[in-house]
Amino acid sequence: MAQPRPDISIGDPAALLDTPVLVVDLDVFEANLQRMADFAAAKGIRLRPHGKTHKCSAIGRRQMVLGAAGLCCQKVSEAEAFVAGGIADVLVTNEVLAPRKLERLARLTAQARIGICVDSLLGLDRLIGATEHAARPIDAYLELDVGAARCGVVEIGDAQALVERIAAAPGLSFGGIQAYHGGAQHLRTPAEREAAIAFASGRARDLVAALAQRGIATPVVTGAGTGTFPIEAASGVYNEIQPGSYIFMDRDYGDNQWSAEIPPFGNSLFVLTEVISRREDFAVVDAGLKAQSLDSGFPVIAGRPDLRYDGPSDEHGTIRGANLPRLTERLALVPGHCDPTVNLYDWIVGIRDGMVAEIWPVDARGALI
């Protein structure tokens, strides 16, 4: 069940927050949002940020105000939360086959422009079946495998046949091509990422050409993440980018080598934690596996390169290093992976100048279906 709103008021010192708590440095966060919006505007490319990172319609609304074309999400229940939160254009960048979920998706068209991906005939037929519940056409995107070996159609001919079926379905409109290469985002060197996205762009270009030969125009080629978006933007093929993590960043993205072309995004997301037990050679903090996702490795400790986090258990972490923090001292952890960490919290607290300035509900937290 949801946890109550943090027991704190706007304007209170952040030091009064109970820990562990998920906080955002608003100055860094807002600069991140602005830099990406400026990048998209300068390149003349549509920006559709991925909402799976924040699951928070308050943040989505800020992205829309800065010019985003809409939001992405991965689940119908996320789309429902974003539409309820006032987002007028939502693309589910994922396959959904369950008829009840597709009905719910179709019903959202009464309030917003809705898109979804397909990569199978069965999925497309089920989507067509759900359009009877829709108030207006659903944008169907063909997901193309562009090298990530996850979802997506492999054969250009198969993709073309599905798009022709989309184009012929009265309840659907052809939204475009979903060409996201998830596996490329954390390739550590710019050269590796460039090679991966060159392959992805080539695949998308081939499908656009095949469709053009059949008289089908592709309105949008969309994809890209925080690790690669300048490459897609320069490809001449993509006209929409879907970065998500740029708003927060995390330790894993911090481990990438960045080229000069990527705007300098900063870590804005932190788990504040407090020392609850202290030994001569280590300290124990109150943030463990339930306060952060460790799938991409351990967090680093903001501003304290002399300390390291290890030895996590469900509700504890161990801090080792020089100049150990004293009992009740606080540390700011930079999560290893922002998306699943945010999904553990019902609230994000925005901090500016050491004071609580925002308290945002994570309204799509736990939205799995």
Add this chain to the structure above:
Amino acid sequence: MAQPRPDISIGDPAALLDTPVLVVDLDVFEANLQRMADFAAAKGIRLRPHGKTHKCSAIGRRQMVLGAAGLCCQKVSEAEAFVAGGIADVLVTNEVLAPRKLERLARLTAQARIGICVDSLLGLDRLIGATEHAARPIDAYLELDVGAARCGVVEIGDAQALVERIAAAPGLSFGGIQAYHGGAQHLRTPAEREAAIAFASGRARDLVAALAQRGIATPVVTGAGTGTFPIEAASGVYNEIQPGSYIFMDRDYGDNQWSAEIPPFGNSLFVLTEVISRREDFAVVDAGLKAQSLDSGFPVIAGRPDLRYDGPSDEHGTIRGANLPRLTERLALVPGHCDPTVNLYDWIVGIRDGMVAEIWPVDARGALI
């Protein structure tokens, strides 16, 4: 925020559940509960199951009905959820130093018997300070390091001094010794676990003896988990055990080698997931990092040793192996680690004979503070 109750009725086929969804096989689950209750009764030892595993007062009430002395939890907010759910005796097996949390804990004494651990003079003084908000004495447990190198006092003399201070504090009663060895639970061989608990028991015995010399009786020596509880029960030192995971089990506990002495607990907890994309050589399911915690490794697939789960991303998992499942086919994942997986869900669905029989709210989900 909390997700809505699953859109299903008691008596409906489980096959109608939207995925991913957390389900419990009630026959296995109930047998697990009964076996542990029988074990404790046969050994004449108090059973205080750990609620951090389930975070669900509906399950806690079942444990109480079967004779549990109370529940354990790790956070004040978990204790609040359990007390609100009707649990009359809750022990926070953790250190809490924040004065606001200690005030909340003290207020719970109006409704339930409440215990908490201390391992520092600062923590104890803050706890004493909070007793002015208590309706009756709080049970203060001295946490002793018994080899796990996490929280707990190391020197017997220091522990004794803290207990003397507890005994002298009007708002506290001395609950006993918290002597949990977390690191021993997943040592793979019985011999390794026996050696670790022999050390732990010796530490607890030394403190009991030192306190007795000062005229202080130790009401309870408590600890143990699913991996070691028969060893503590046979130690002659512990008179209370705190297992949690036995109700669900998980892949990580499945990797332990078990001695004949431990009752055969079965996997009762599963993440049901559906194939949403299919290739010739792999299938993609709708359960990724946000549907299960991978901190202890990947899940196994119930009843399908020919398949393996790998390549997870936020909302996807890849299935490889022989006889790949077809599009929309369902698989039951046995989570790598049950506790942080349960913490991702707002609801647990109990299934019997293929039908939905229970829908329990995870009322302490996300309870971090």
